[in-house]
Amino acid sequence: MRTAYGVETVRAAERALMARLPEGTLMQRAAAGLATACAQLLGRVYGSRVVLLVGSGDNGGDALHAGARLARRGAGVTAVLLSPGRAHPGGLAALRRAGGTVADPGAGERLIERADLVVDGIVGIGGKGGLRAEAVPLARAAARSRAAVVAVDLPSGVDADTGEVRGAALRADLTVTFGTHKPGLLIDPAREYAGPVRLVDIGLGAELPADPELEALQHAEVAALLPEPAAESDKYRRGVVGIAAGSARYPGAAVLAVAGALRGGAGAVRYVGPAGDAVIARFPETLVSDRGPKRAGRVQAWVVGPGAGDDAGTVAEVLAAEVPVLVDADGLRLADAGAVRARTAPTLMTPHAGEAAALLGVSREEVEGARLAAVRELAGRYGAAVLLKGSSTLVAPAGGAGTVRVNPTGTPWLATAGSGDVLSGLAGSLLAAGLSAVDAGSAGAYLHGLAGRFAAQGAPVGARDVAEAVPRAWRDVRAGALGPGGTG
Numbered sequence: 001m002r003t004a005y006g007v008e009t010v011r012a013a014e015r016a017l018m019a020r021l022p023e024g025t026l027m028q029r030a031a032a033g034l035a036t037a038c039a040q041l042l043g044r045v046y047g048s049r050v051v052l053l054v055g056s057g058d059n060g061g062d063a064l065h066a067g068a069r070l071a072r073r074g075a076g077v078t079a080v081l082l083s084p085g086r087a088h089p090g091g092l093a094a095l096r097r098a099g100g101t102v103a104d105p106g107a108g109e110r111l112i113e114r115a116d117l118v119v120d121g122i123v124g125i126g127g128k129g130g131l132r133a134e135a136v137p138l139a140r141a142a143a144r145s146r147a148a149v150v151a152v153d154l155p156s157g158v159d160a161d162t163g164e165v166r167g168a169a170l171r172a173d174l175t176v177t178f179g180t181h182k183p184g185l186l187i188d189p190a191r192e193y194a195g196p197v198r199l200v201d202i203g204l205g206a207e208l209p210a211d212p213e214l215e216a217l218q219h220a221e222v223a224a225l226l227p228e229p230a231a232e233s234d235k236y237r238r239g240v241v242g243i244a245a246g247s248a249r250y251p252g253a254a255v256l257a258v259a260g261a262l263r264g265g266a267g268a269v270r271y272v273g274p275a276g277d278a279v280i281a282r283f284p285e286t287l288v289s290d291r292g293p294k295r296a297g298r299v300q301a302w303v304v305g306p307g308a309g310d311d312a313g314t315v316a317e318v319l320a321a322e323v324p325v326l327v328d329a330d331g332l333r334l335a336d337a338g339a340v341r342a343r344t345a346p347t348l349m350t351p352h353a354g355e356a357a358a359l360l361g362v363s364r365e366e367v368e369g370a371r372l373a374a375v376r377e378l379a380g381r382y383g384a385a386v387l388l389k390g391s392s393t394l395v396a397p398a399g400g401a402g403t404v405r406v407n408p409t410g411t412p413w414l415a416t417a418g419s420g421d422v423l424s425g426l427a428g429s430l431l432a433a434g435l436s437a438v439d440a441g442s443a444g445a446y447l448h449g450l451a452g453r454f455a456a457q458g459a460p461v462g463a464r465d466v467a468e469a470v471p472r473a474w475r476d477v478r479a480g481a482l483g484p485g486g487t488g
């Protein structure tokens with residue numbers, strides 16, 4: 001499990017830890033980890049040209065101490081001080097003792113152009129309100145330069161707690177973060193600025209509370225959630241998932257949702273709606289009914305909404321059922337908020353950013369810029385678990401408070417028509433198999449992302465390809481959880 005904690009929590013944990021350690025210990029641990037990562041990225045430290053971008057806080061202190069370590073190994077290290085009078089005194093002294101030099105911001109762009117490595121220590125978790133004007137040209141120069149860019153703790157300019165990026169920010173090839181991941185490192189758009197993230201252990205673990213702000217499941221945790229048929233299982237015990245989707249106009253959404261549901265672990269898939277012929281033609285194993293959800297026979301969970309058009313009646317009927325319900329696509333627009341809140345069985349809503357924006361009455365850009373706030377807000381308003389789709393899919397528990405899951409397996413290739421229909425069927429099937437709404441959403445998104453990667457392998461894919469790759473993703477998750485050798 002990968003976890004992320006917000007700034008306030010990190011600060012409290014650091015205070016508790018620092019109180020028991022000699023002064024400066026944590027910064028030395030951080031700087032040692034940072035210097036090691038920089039050295040690995042450089043390959044050859046001796047003779048390399050390193051530029052440190054140093055702000056006025058401890059983030060700059062980390063950069064200076066790491067720079068001193070690199071200078072002792074023969075790198076030419078220059079610190080560009082953004083607030084010359086306020087740079088970390090101990091770090092500055094260490095760098096000078098090691099033979100490093102200091103430059104004004106005016107010289108920064110020229111130095112960056114010729115550097116092999118740029119270390120971004122402008123701001124870390126103490127940063128407020130985006131990159132300041134004097135730092136913007138340096139961020140641009142770093143982006144232009146062929147130098148590798150390493151961000152200290154997080155890329156300067158991104159919001160550590162939310163993943164928001166207002167204005168310019170440093171774009172890193174690697175982020176070296178200390179003690180724990182910060183939420184912004186796992187959520188777009190900030191995640192993209194961070195590049196791969198390396199976590200340096202500074203001993204913070206024992207001081208952190210049990211409930212993180214954010215968690216990302218990995219193979220082992222997903223494998224533990226996946227339903228496995230026992231010897232005495234029959235199809236009904238494995239769960240029947242009902243799919244109320246598709247319309248005369250959009251039969252494809254029904255076929256794709258069923259395609260996902262058949263690979264999601266339920267024992268049977270029941271389809272209800274006007275696209276029964278198309279579904280049967282493709283998947284003869286489906287139980288098809290045209291009598292509406294209420295009279296379709298027993299199911300352990302419903303999926304409603306993909307390609308549903310304007311069929312509000314079906315959505316209302318499904319919401320009245322006393323089994324878990326996944327609401328997607330048109331269903332989100334057609335669902336009555338009061339009816340969702342009144343439900344006693346679990347509800348999982350699965351909007352993409354545009355649908356979430358419509359539900360919240362804000363612009364799509366606002367949702368995409370502040371995804372964590374949006375998913376919590378929706379889960380609060382509807383009293384339902386919410387899965388906000390995107391390149392870093394988030395799953396918030398009903399009510400919106402508590403740990404949010406972030407999916408680490410997403411791929412841009414999944415942004416293809418019908419891909420969401422497959423996910424709704426897959427996650428609905430997991431709901432029918434008995435997983436909680438948050439588990440079904442996050443395990444579904446995990447398998448779906450992995451299936452997308454397997455199907456794509458660097459080339460465009462259709463939603464059907466993604467559905468067909470789900471069994472491979474499932475096997476990979478189970479194999480990876482058994483030990484080394486898997487892709488987990």
Ligand SMILES: NC(=O)C1=CN([C@@H]2O[C@H](COP(=O)(O)OP(=O)(O)OC[C@H]3O[C@@H](n4cnc5c(N)ncnc54)[C@H](O)[C@@H]3O)[C@@H](O)[C@H]2O)[C@@H](O)CC1
Nearest residue numbers: 014026027030056057058059123124125126127128130153
């Ligand atoms: N507290 C600790 O125990 C540890 C902290 N560490 C480092 O310390 C960092 C936090 O240090 P600080 O609390 O000093 O905070 P930062 O160094 O992140 O930034 C705060 C300083 O930057 C200025 N500032 C705020 N917003 C700015 C902006 N947008 N543009 C430019 N300057 C801005 C502030 O006036 C303040 O002087 C962490 O991110 C991490 O890198 C590590 O050394 C590990 C241990």
Ligand SMILES: [K+]
Nearest residue numbers: 120123152156
């Ligand atoms: K930084």
